[in-house]
């Protein structure tokens with residue numbers, strides 16, 4: 056029987072294969088002869104099949120049953136389990152493997168909806184075959200293991216392959232994997248079920264396909280999920296468990312993904328629409344008082360002293376000291392802190408005030424501090440404390456508003472899935488933090504809160520508290536965002552937490568946070584994130600002379616933010632809450648955009664905005680820049696084969712530069728232009744921060760990705776001028792100004808024409824005409840303000856300044872001295888922050 060046509064599903068461990076190969080030297084030599092060198096993966100597979108044949112024939116001949124058990128590691132390729140990838144009995148394993156890989160690749164590509172996926176998918180076919188091969192051949196170590204080849208699930212359960220001690224013990228995986236598959240399917244369905252069609256403002260408008268629905272359907276899963284205590288680790292290639300483990304674990308982890316999803320029950324949730332939402336949003340919100348009967352969260356935690364004392368009290372109650380974590384994570388009572396924060400003081404975070412109007416500052420108990428930009432959630436009233444450290448510098452009070460009234464154009468594929476798979480997170484994948492987590496997992500089976508030592512509280516947000524935490528024994532620092540499930544559920548914030556988590560799971564970008572793990576207990580939901588020690592841009596701006604950045608510095612920061620937004624848009628995420636407070640500064644001075652709980656997830660389809668001219672003069676084409684040695688354009692897909700695009704050209708620097716520009720300009724024209732921006736996304740949610748709200752949000756016209764370009768304009772304005780352009784004495788005035796006041800530039804500081812021109816383009820009130828509304832970030836990148844900027848290498852650019860640790864908002868130590876400083880802090884009894892613990 057030819058190996059290539061074999062339908063046998065049994066393979067051997069490598070030792071077995073080797074021994075079998077020895078039994079059949081002919082087959083081995085033929086392999087070598089064919090390749091003439093080391094066998095390729097395909098050859099390996101062929102060898103595998105040959106071994107299968109041998110094994111089959113050897114069965115019953117020379118080996119006893121027990122011997123077979125000891126040596127064999129059978130894999131069952133179940134056609135039923137492989138549903139979706141088209142594997143049938145008559146298809147060979149090799150074909151099945153290929154099919155699986157291709158299926159995975161296309162699934163990834165479809166789900167991620169990124170052009171870049173094509174590259175990885177190309178790689179992944181061979182890679183996945185090899186992984187599967189390795190799993191089959193290497194992983195069993197003589198154990199009898201049955202593995203079903205199943206397509207990677209798109210449900211969240213496979214986002215966090217988790218190590219499980221059970222996977223290492225001899226076991227039959229068949230039933231386990233069956234169960235896992237069933238659960239995975241259940242999870243996926245649940246995930247899809249969470250997607251709800253919400254009516255948009257106008258009747259007959261498109262229905263929401265994604266974002267809000269969880270609120271209606273998750274309650275059923277809540278209970279089960281809350282009973283589960285588990286850890287989901289986002290693995291990188293360096294830390295990814297074996298496919299066997301991953302597959303086996305899926306079934307055991309399924310519940311964890313419903314942990315955060317529940318809450319938003321039909322009775323509430325961020326998307327649980329207020330009855331007036333649609334009608335109220337149809338006209339400017341500040342004219343509609345009935346709309347304003349909302350809870351409003353307000354940052355009234357301005358006094359650092361009171362903040363400290365209150366926090367101290369709360370945190371003393373909380374007492375999440377490492378010692379308390381050692382045995383039982385449930386002792387780590389964040390919930391208590393949340394509740395205390397919630398009910399107690401104006402200085403604590405998450406303090407809620409029921410108010411009648413979000414803009415009626417005359418209401419008792421709702422005196423808005425207009426010198427601050429408080430984050431508002433229209434459906435709720437939650438105070439948000441800024442960190443004590445921030446108050447040293449004119450504490451920010453920009454508050455985000457989040458009313459999810461309705462949204463449209465939300466993607467059916469908005470339930471993220473394979474995009475977070477370990478092999479698809481190359482950025483930072485080699486970082487020691489991944490390795491440290493992997494080691495802990497290896498040693499303890501999973502990662503839990505008791506593996507972290509809390510060093511200090513970094514800050515509080517609407518939905519949780521962020522701690523600086525050290526992975527015990529690893530000297531690695533993480534930012535641990537801890538959310539209390541009950542709190543989230545009672546405040547109908549589960550949806551926001553889930554949104555944030557799901558977005559974080561997708562990200563793999565130098566200017567966006569890396570999520571290392573999600574730890575879910577029955578009480579808590581914790582995000583283990585990359586720690587960013589440099590404070591935020593709001594604090595950094597306050598430290599500048601004139602409280603504004605120089606133009607080159609502002610250009611640097613906005614350029615990095617632009618790249619982050621571009622990436623988010625390509626993933627179908629409209630950020631919606633851009634402001635300096637949400638931009639953290641890394642140790643190396645580059646930025647990290649955080650805070651995704653108000654983001655909108657929607658569909659994004661690559662759109663051809665300009666095709667190459669079909670009747671283009673061929674002679675012109677021949678003499679096009681691509682035929683020239685100076686072509687460096689990244690989209691130069693079809694360079695003239697005769698001339699290398701990268702042949703050096705001897706020109707003076709000036710001439711070279713001029714020629715390059717003209718070449719690029721000439722070249723970009725005829726090339727097709729694709730835009731991957733969620734330009735058609737529509738939401739009627741009232742989200743954002745007053746001073747940053749786009750006019751279309753305020754007017755309730757429905758908004759899309761263009762809101763990010765509006766906020767981008769405000770952001771640039773603020774960095775350059777030290778204030779936002781439409782800020783009024785009251786929030787109501789601010790909203791009115793945004794809608795009706797024309798843009799004016801202050802006389803000082805002096806800002807270049809290009810900068811002002813860019814701001815002007817971004818702050819066009821009509822989103823249709825706004826810069827970036829058609830071609831997205833690409834359009835903005837081409838603005839002369841960014842001329843000369845090397846976008847591809849901006850990561851290597853020297854930042855305007857490096858964070859001065861200890862002076863900063865987070866008071867965080869540098870990476871070089873993280874451990875030492877952490878110990879110092881821990882030992883310092885008079886250290887204020889550490890009295891909190």
Ligand SMILES: Nc1ncnc2c1ncn2[C@@H]1O[C@H](COP(=O)(O)OP(=O)(O)OP(=O)(O)O)[C@@H](O)[C@H]1O
Nearest residue numbers: 513514515516517518519521534584585586587650
């Ligand atoms: N990865 C991080 N590294 C360092 N500090 C962080 C990190 N993430 C958050 N912080 C700090 O913790 C604070 C709280 O963050 P968090 O994201 O919970 O709330 P937020 O940004 O204020 O927004 P929201 O209320 O919408 O959640 C931030 O203001 C920031 O100072």
